[in-house]
Amino acid sequence: MDxxxxxxxxxxxxxxxxxxxxxxxxxxGSVLAAIVGLGIALARRSPSKAVSRSVGWxxxxxxxxxxxxxxxxxxxxxxxxxxxxxxxxxxxxxxGLHYGTYTAEVYRAGIDNVPRGQWEAAKACxxxxxxxxxxxxxxxAIPPMIPALANYFIxxxxxxxxxxxxxxxELMNQAKSxxxxxxxxxxxxxxxxxxxxxxxxxSVVLLRWLERRYGKIER
Amino acid sequence: MxxxxxxxxxxxxxxxxxxxxxxxGSVLALIMAFLAGMGRLxxxxxxxxxxxxxxxxxxxxxxxxxxxxxxxxxxxxxxxLTPLQAGVLALGLNVGAYAAEVVRGAVQxxxxxQHEACIALNLGRWQGLRTVILPQAFLVMLPTFGxxxxxxxxxxxxxxxxxxxxxxxxxxxxxxxxGNTMVPFTTILILYFILALLISWGVRLLERHLARGLDGxxx
Numbered sequence: 001m002d003x004x005x006x007x008x009x010x011x012x013x014x015x016x017x018x019x020x021x022x023x024x025x026x027x028x029g030s031v032l033a034a035i036v037g038l039g040i041a042l043a044r045r046s047p048s049k050a051v052s053r054s055v056g057w058x059x060x061x062x063x064x065x066x067x068x069x070x071x072x073x074x075x076x077x078x079x080x081x082x083x084x085x086x087x088x089x090x091x092x093x094x095x096g097l098h099y100g101t102y103t104a105e106v107y108r109a110g111i112d113n114v115p116r117g118q119w120e121a122a123k124a125c126x127x128x129x130x131x132x133x134x135x136x137x138x139x140x141a142i143p144p145m146i147p148a149l150a151n152y153f154i155x156x157x158x159x160x161x162x163x164x165x166x167x168x169x170e171l172m173n174q175a176k177s178x179x180x181x182x183x184x185x186x187x188x189x190x191x192x193x194x195x196x197x198x199x200x201x202x203s204v205v206l207l208r209w210l211e212r213r214y215g216k217i218e219r
Numbered sequence: 220m221x222x223x224x225x226x227x228x229x230x231x232x233x234x235x236x237x238x239x240x241x242x243x244g245s246v247l248a249l250i251m252a253f254l255a256g257m258g259r260l261x262x263x264x265x266x267x268x269x270x271x272x273x274x275x276x277x278x279x280x281x282x283x284x285x286x287x288x289x290x291x292x293x294x295x296x297x298x299x300l301t302p303l304q305a306g307v308l309a310l311g312l313n314v315g316a317y318a319a320e321v322v323r324g325a326v327q328x329x330x331x332x333q334h335e336a337c338i339a340l341n342l343g344r345w346q347g348l349r350t351v352i353l354p355q356a357f358l359v360m361l362p363t364f365g366x367x368x369x370x371x372x373x374x375x376x377x378x379x380x381x382x383x384x385x386x387x388x389x390x391x392x393x394x395x396x397x398g399n400t401m402v403p404f405t406t407i408l409i410l411y412f413i414l415a416l417l418i419s420w421g422v423r424l425l426e427r428h429l430a431r432g433l434d435g436x437x438x
Contacts, residue, residue, distance in 0.1 A: 064369065064373075064412045065373065066373040066374070066387070067376075068376040068377055069387055069390075069411065070408075076400045080400055158282070161281050162377070165380060172281075185291040189288050190292065193280045193281075193284045196284055197276065201275070
């Protein structure tokens with residue numbers, strides 16, 4: 001079977017439609033994962049044993065089970081209890097929750113990395129717990145963890161094809177539908193692979209830059 | 220009243236396929252990890268370039284796309300694969316690329332003095348690697364290998380999309396036959412989690428076994 005450039009030109013607009021959805025899902029998923037991760041990391045440091053234990057176990061469970069099954073769960077099981085979500089929303093929630101449990105570990109390490117003296121200084125300045133977190137700890141904890149967070153967002157980007165299983169019309173699904181229409185698999189699937197490789201290679205460059213810019217921990 | 224016992228048998232069959240895939244994929248991943256990881260440390264430029272290309276390609280594109288490529292595109296290029304073969308191939312090569320970086324990092328983390336000691340004892344490159352460096356490096360690799368194996372287990376759920384009857388596929392079958400979504404999906408989520416726990420438990424056991432007698436040696 002030969003590579004056909006005319007066919008490539010013909011299907012490219014459809015694939016670009018899919019690229020847009022893929023990028024949208026990644027961006028929304030990243031934002032959600034960043035928020036969920038922070039929530040989990042803070043909850044695990046909660047003084048209440050019940051809260052920190054149960055959140056810890058829940059995170060462990062989400063991390064130990066496949067994203068695909070979680071997506072099925074959100075998309076097919078939740079309607080049984082009356083929560084009907086559009087595919088893209090279900091997909092973003094799935095990505096955000098799954099990767100939130102990973103980013104939680106990044107946040108945990110970042111927070112642990114803030115020197116004790118900062119906590120003591122905050123206490124000495126009579127800051128409340130809320131003020132300590134928002135003015136002292138979080139601003140110092142975030143920059144060193146940016147590269148690690150970006151790493152997970154790139155990983156999430158590569159998981160977005162799973163959304164095609166719950167009927168989101170992202171890149172993979174568009175490629176499958178053109179492949180099924182014309183019964184040519186070589187070009188669409190190869191293009192999807194090439195697209196992911198191109199974005200990943202670009203993001204590696206971005207990651208290296210982030211590491212240089214933020215990766216060093218100043219003491 | 221649905222006859223759950225029969226359906227549960229179906230899901231257990233799926234669990235066997237998932238376990239089989241995980242084991243076979245892990246073996247391939249382990250082989251690829253050592254080949255590519257050592258390749259990146261090779262003296263020869265060609266081997267280094269080859270290993271780097273393999274690692275960047277498989278880490279850069281999505282596992283999902285790789286699986287579809289193996290199953291739908293390779294036959295067009297003359298390589299006919301069964302779903303199981305395609306699954307093992309894609310999973311093993313993908314996770315192997317991640318694990319290769321672990322191998323490289325672990326070997327590089329072994330201190331200079333160990334290499335010097337090898338030279339002092341007049342060991343050849345291969346002898347030194349096999350008897351001094353790798354036994355120590357393997358212990359460093361193990362925990363991350365455990366995480367990689369869990370990633371592989373979770374990635375096996377994707378093979379259900381190329382019609383391989385694993386846990387996720389069987390859950391879909393049960394769902395289609397009974398119309399009940401909650402029970403099959405909750406069951407497989409728990410089964411995946413138990414399998415993940417088994418892996419991390421097994422790796423911890425192996426680690427304790429291999430670390431025996433090294434207490435005074437490791438810093």
